[in-house]
Amino acid sequence: MTKAPQPRSPRLHTPKRSVSIVGTGSYVPERVVTNADLEKLVETSDEWIVTRTGIRERRIAAADEYTSDMGAKAAQAAMDQAGIGPEEIDLILVATVSPDMAFPSTACFVQKIIGAKNAACFDISAACSGFLYAIEIAQQFIMSQTYNTVLVIGSEKLSTLVDWTDRNTCVLFGDGAGAAILRNRKGAHGVITTYMGSDGDFSDILLMPGGGCRVPITKDNVEQRLNTIKMSGKEVYKQAVNVMLKAAQTALSQAGLKSEDLACIIPHQANVRIIEAIAERMNVPMDRFFINLERYGNTSAASVAVALDEANRSGRMKIGDYVLLIVFGGGLTWASSVIQW
Ligand code: ACO
Numbered sequence: 359m360t361k362a363p364q365p366r367s368p369r370l371h372t373p374k375r376s377v378s379i380v381g382t383g384s385y386v387p388e389r390v391v392t393n394a395d396l397e398k399l400v401e402t403s404d405e406w407i408v409t410r411t412g413i414r415e416r417r418i419a420a421a422d423e424y425t426s427d428m429g430a431k432a433a434q435a436a437m438d439q440a441g442i443g444p445e446e447i448d449l450i451l452v453a454t455v456s457p458d459m460a461f462p463s464t465a466c467f468v469q470k471i472i473g474a475k476n477a478a479c480f481d482i483s484a485a486c487s488g489f490l491y492a493i494e495i496a497q498q499f500i501m502s503q504t505y506n507t508v509l510v511i512g513s514e515k516l517s518t519l520v521d522w523t524d525r526n527t528c529v530l531f532g533d534g535a536g537a538a539i540l541r542n543r544k545g546a547h548g549v550i551t552t553y554m555g556s557d558g559d560f561s562d563i564l565l566m567p568g569g570g571c572r573v574p575i576t577k578d579n580v581e582q583r584l585n586t587i588k589m590s591g592k593e594v595y596k597q598a599v600n601v602m603l604k605a606a607q608t609a610l611s612q613a614g615l616k617s618e619d620l621a622c623i624i625p626h627q628a629n630v631r632i633i634e635a636i637a638e639r640m641n642v643p644m645d646r647f648f649i650n651l652e653r654y655g656n657t658s659a660a661s662v663a664v665a666l667d668e669a670n671r672s673g674r675m676k677i678g679d680y681v682l683l684i685v686f687g688g689g690l691t692w693a694s695s696v697i698q699w
Contacts, residue, residue, distance in 0.1 A: 377497045378548035379697065380541045381442070383435025384667035385428050386534040386654060387419040393529070400525040407529045412630025416532025416655035418517045424458045426467035428535035429513035432663070433472055436509070436537040444474040447539075448505035451495060452481045453488025453512045453659035455566070455688070456519055468511060477509070485564070486626055486687025487554070488512055488659035489536070490695050493683075494552035496540045511537045512663035516656075519566055521586035530628070531587070532655035536663020547678065547698035551612040553605060554693040560597060563590045564688040598628065599635045601692040602684045606640060609682060609694035617642050621679035621699075624669055626686055627651035627661040636684070648674055658687065675699040 392415045393404035407413055419428065429452055437444065452465040465479035484491040489512035496508035513535035520528050540549070567573050568584030575585065602625065610617060617640045625633050625647060637644050648669045657664060662685050675681055679699045686692040 376543060376548045377500045377540050378543040379538045381436040381440025381539040382667040382670045383432045384536040384664040385431035386417040387423060389418045390415050391418050396529055399522055400528060402525045402529055412652055413655045414652045417534055419515050419533040425454055425456050425513045425515045426458050426464045429468045429511040430471035432535040432537035433468060433509055433511055436539050440539040444472045445476050446507050447474040447477045447509045449499060449508045450474060450477045450479045451492040451510050453492045454481060454514055455485050455658055456515045457481055484691045485689055486658045486661060487685045487691035487693045489663045490552060490683060490685050490693035491554055493695055494554055497549050497552060500540060500542050506542050508540045510540060512659035514658045514660045516658055519587050521583050526591060527587050527589050530656050532657050534654055534657040534660045534664050536660050536667050550696045550698055551609055552695040553608045553612060556689050556691045560690040563593045597690055598632050598686045601686045601690060602636050603639050605692045605694035606682060606684050609696045613696040615680055619680050620682050622648055622669060622675050623682045624648045624662055624665045625684045627665055628656045
């Protein structure tokens with residue numbers, strides 16, 4: 359008989375090395391687009407959008423404001439809070455589905471803007487789960503003693519991937535960036551565990567088919583809007599609730615904690631109804647969840663990163679609090695982190 363997989367042992371209070379978030383930052387573009395503004399673009403209503411999603415407005419980047427620019431602004435805020443200079447950063451990870459270009463990586467563009475000349479740089483492609491995937495990669499590099507200081511960014515200019523004639527998707531998304539500085543802090547509180555999962559069988563329910571080698575950029579493909587986000591909303595909704603719940607339970611089990619131990623839960627900010635469904639199944643009151651999606655919509659890899667920074671700066675987490683981050687996204691991908699703040 360095969361033995362059931364055992365949860366990994368908790369990394370709590372690792373004696374020699376542990377990974378702490380020593381600074382967070384975020385940036386959202388100035389331009390606010392309200393639901394009323396979208397009523398002028400597609401057949402929709404503020405009432406429909408608010409009741410189905412909870413979203414009231416989103417930020418849209420300027421034409422000459424790129425994913426790297428937003429990421430660099432969030433990074434600068436995180437560096438300022440951490441009190442570190444750019445030359446101290448060993449690695450820059452940018453999680454994004456809307457990179458400045460296919461290559462070079464957006465991380466390299468960020469490196470140039472902030473002047474982090476000692477860093478290695480690469481991007482993470484895990485859709486909305488990218489920020490937590492990057493947190494886990496950062497943690498592994500720090501625990502293995504390869505690097506001491508890692509800059510993790512989630513940044514998106516989704517407004518360039520949205521089909522602004524498709525009411526099923528255009529009301530959901532927005533632009534923005536969040537960042538965190540992760541560092542070895544001996545014996546300190548920090549990231550206790552991160553769990554990641556994926557299921558490629560669901561790759562067709564949330565995707566942007568055009569722009570890669572399968573569907574290259576041609577006049578015909580652009581006319582068919584294949585270079586925009588396609589989503590089976592109901593299927594995504596169902597899977598999102600399932601995988602986020604599984605992610606939450608797995609991370610809690612790996613950390614040796616229960617949901618009642620959590621002071622704050624920061625979920626992917628896609629839809630308030632998804633969050634309500636998870637709260638109910640976890641038997642955790644909604645006021646334990648940090649929610650800002652009414653102001654920003656879904657900013658994919660930036661979503662949890664921006665929320666983490668806002669929760670941090672608003673004093674929502676106290677030193678020693680247990681915080682759970684949960685995400686899901688195209689792929690499907692999902693992840694969760696338990697952090698002792
Ligand atoms: N305004 C008005 N009507 C709309 C709109 C709109 N913006 N969008 C869709 N509709 C219509 C549809 O055309 C459909 O009409 P029909 O029945 O005549 O065909 C109807 O509304 C569907 O209504 P509901 O069944 O009530 O919609 P539902 O409750 O499924 O809500 C939603 C739709 C909000 C998209 C929901 O399915 C959802 O949130 N899914 C998950 C979406 C998500 O989280 N995506 C991103 C996650 S991953 C990532 O972050 C990249």
